[in-house]
Amino acid sequence: MAASAREGARERFAGRCAYCGVHENSVGATLTVDHHRPRARGGLDESENLVYACPRCNEHKGSYWHEIDPPHVQLLNPGRDDLSLHVREIEDGRLVGVTSDGVFFIDKLRLNRAPLVALRVRAKLIAVRAAELDDARQRVRALEQRISELRAAVESTGDAIQRRSSPRRS
Helix, strand or coil, X not given: CCHHHXXXXXXXCCCECCCCCCEHHHHCCCCEEEECCCHHHCCCCCHHHEEEECHHHHHHHCCCCCCCCCCCCCCCCXXXXXXXXXXXXXXXXXXXXXXXXXXXXXXXXXXXXXXXXHHHHHHHHHHHHHHHHXXXXXXHXXXXXXXXXXXXXXXXXXXXXXXXXXXXXX
């Protein structure tokens, strides 16, 4: 496979496994490129067939191809299918299938393996903490603005008092 095709898949999926979503920074290495339709089953090096994948998802998918392998269910293609129509994440970080294709996708790729669930839970927690931090920063900016306004008012009042209490010359 050409290096440009590999890099194209990496860019298309923004450095994330198209199947489980893990980012290459989380695993400390570039991921692999999977042929959604395996080369052994007639798949080509076309961009729509190339999927950036972590080694574990690539291993679980293997050379599965629905036209040949039981249970003859088509595996969703993250480069073509809208996964959000088939899969959703629940509160505890696990994925559930919304459709039978989604259920098969989750089961085939074992997308509820413990490290992935933990990663999803951690990502949610980080998002919540980031939102809280953003909110706190906005409150600090508002308080700093109010302090500045109060200082200006105090200085203005002090100047007015000083003018009134200064002896007047005739």
